[in-house]
Amino acid sequence: MSDELMWFTSSYSDTEGSACVEVALAWYKSSYSDDEGSACVEVAACPTTIHVRDSKCPADPHLSFRPDAFTAFLDTIR
Template sequence: MSTTPLAWFKSSYSSGDGDSCVEVAACPSTVHVRDSKLDESPQLALAPAAWTHFLGYAAQG
């Protein structure tokens, strides 16, 4: 298991005032997603194909 910290990026769709912040950290085999408002936020770990499918579905929204 890697001990390298994840590089988190805030979604461009997150609001500027901090009330709806989603962050993503992409690795070669996993895309991590979390809510940035919580100190110890639970994380989703998705396969890259699942993340791509989610983004395509969300864009149809």
């Protein structure tokens, strides 16, 4: 589990530093991930979106799901 929050600046914020709003995601590593850096999947949950990423490449794009779609996915793979 990552103790660091990943901060995103709101699209309504300007580049001059005024009206800045930031939102944070806390990423949690899958219990199936090993300690040697392979097979690492991390998840960050928000009220309307579940984000999934490869922890070895945190700056790369990640997948986003609606909570109901993510729950259905988890139910299917169990």
